[in-house]
Amino acid sequence: MPHELPPPILISPEGSFAWDVFHRRHPVLIESLLAALPYGPEQVRALRALLDESLDGVITPLADDAPDAAQWHGPWDRGHYGKPWADTPFLWAESYFFRRILAATGYYGGSGSGSGWGSAEPAWAGVDPYQPMKDAELADPALEAAFAWYGALEGAEPERRFAALVEAAVLGNRADLVFQVTETVEGYAAVNPPLADDTGGIRSRLLAARGGTQVAGPRVAVICDNSGRELLADLLLADELLGPASLAAVVELHVKPAPYYISDATATDFGKALRRLRGMPAALGAAGQRLFAHAAAGRLRAQTHPFWCSPLSFHDLPADLRAGLDGRFLLVKGDLNYRRLVGDRWWDPTTPFADTVRHLGLPVAALRAAKSDVVVGLSRGQVERLDKTEPDWRLNGRHSLVQTA
Numbered sequence: 376m377p378h379e380l381p382p383p384i385l386i387s388p389e390g391s392f393a394w395d396v397f398h399r400r401h402p403v404l405i406e407s408l409l410a411a412l413p414y415g416p417e418q419v420r421a422l423r424a425l426l427d428e429s430l431d432g433v434i435t436p437l438a439d440d441a442p443d444a445a446q447w448h449g450p451w452d453r454g455h456y457g458k459p460w461a462d463t464p465f466l467w468a469e470s471y472f473f474r475r476i477l478a479a480t481g482y483y484g485g486s487g488s489g490s491g492w493g494s495a496e497p498a499w500a501g502v503d504p505y506q507p508m509k510d511a512e513l514a515d516p517a518l519e520a521a522f523a524w525y526g527a528l529e530g531a532e533p534e535r536r537f538a539a540l541v542e543a544a545v546l547g548n549r550a551d552l553v554f555q556v557t558e559t560v561e562g563y564a565a566v567n568p569p570l571a572d573d574t575g576g577i578r579s580r581l582l583a584a585r586g587g588t589q590v591a592g593p594r595v596a597v598i599c600d601n602s603g604r605e606l607l608a609d610l611l612l613a614d615e616l617l618g619p620a621s622l623a624a625v626v627e628l629h630v631k632p633a634p635y636y637i638s639d640a641t642a643t644d645f646g647k648a649l650r651r652l653r654g655m656p657a658a659l660g661a662a663g664q665r666l667f668a669h670a671a672a673g674r675l676r677a678q679t680h681p682f683w684c685s686p687l688s689f690h691d692l693p694a695d696l697r698a699g700l701d702g703r704f705l706l707v708k709g710d711l712n713y714r715r716l717v718g719d720r721w722w723d724p725t726t727p728f729a730d731t732v733r734h735l736g737l738p739v740a741a742l743r744a745a746k747s748d749v750v751v752g753l754s755r756g757q758v759e760r761l762d763k764t765e766p767d768w769r770l771n772g773r774h775s776l777v778q779t780a
């Protein structure tokens with residue numbers, strides 16, 4: 376049944392999760408950026424000015440000569456420039472904040488004054504401000520032990536392998552670096568069973584999509600979220616999809632065209648993660664080798680599109696991207712992508728998942744640890760119990776969802 380879209384989540388009121396992200400998480404984030412790379416006075420000033428502006432100022436547009444000004448001043452403009460940040464939809468404002476970090480650090484060249492383009496001080500151009508944090512996560516020697524379970528899957532039934540790999544891809548989403556700016560991720564053992572678990576449904580849809588050929592499944596488009604631990608798990612899932620069960624003919628990893636939300640995966644991160652995996656021992660390293668071969672054969676592809684760094688929900692997919700996704704099975708990873716998939720709105724959590732993704736017109740699965748207010752597809756009983764026993768259940772990252780439609 377079609378639902379009217381509920382109201383969007385705004386940054387205000389004070390005390391809401393979105394308010395907390397801007398007023399508690401972002402100040403810590405800006406300090407971490409300043410501590411991570413030796414920025415000069417221009418970048419330091421610009422980062423601090425951005426923070427001040429976002430806490431109680433009005434939204435300044437990008438300079439007209441910013442490389443993506445045409446998008447931000449065109450189809451992505453929702454009339455928020457010149458208005459107070461506090462009155463702005465959370466999704467738009469948070470995404471724009473991350474774009475403005477790139478302007479402030481000079482990622483697109485420029486002085487860091489907020490324009491981000493065309494000045495004579497290009498030293499930080501192309502430098503990912505989050506690279507030190509991403510590199511530290513990928514260099515962690517504990518990763519081998521954290522993925523040791525993978526070796527034990529050898530010889531396991533295909534259903535069990537698939538379920539374990541989906542679970543790892545969901546659990547990997549807990550480890551994102553935005554969340555860790557202010558929250559702690561406990562050991563995986565502390566996680567609850569998923570609030571919704573349609574892992575079996577995903578597998579049967581992929582099998583069904585093989586149709587009469589029985590040779591290979593559909594093209595699967597993974598709308599990636601974080602690099603590091605999450606991307607390693609996603610790569611192992613991709614290997615499984617391309618493996619003997621032939622659940623996918625091709626896996627496209629849709630990564631971000633630029634650094635975004637701290638740990639979001641770019642093509643650089645894809646390369647680094649796959650190299651890290653290939654360097655691991657035994658079954659993990661073998662999976663890395665296979666994935667390199669799949670990449671060379673065109674069965675594993677990293678793809679990107681400017682829209683993945685836009686401040687909009689998937690209701691606004693541009694025509695060229697929508698056409699490029701046609702015929703794909705979408706695997707949508709993570710919390711931010713979930714917000715963009717169903718819409719960053721005050722959904723009644725008992726709204727059926729299928730109703731919220733119908734706008735896409737594509738088969739889709741969402742794999743996500745809950746870290747924001749948006750949630751759909753639960754039963755009234757679940758919601759009442761959680762509201763009573765664990766008031767921050769939507770936000771604390773201890774609950775996950777595996778949903779498909």
Ligand SMILES: O=P(O)(O)OC[C@H]1O[C@](O)(CO)[C@@H](O)[C@@H]1O
Pocket residue numbers: 396469548551552553554600601636708709710711712714746747
């Ligand atoms: O990496 P993910 O899973 O998209 O999570 C991003 C995090 O940042 C947020 O956008 C809030 O800052 C939440 O949605 C979530 O806590």
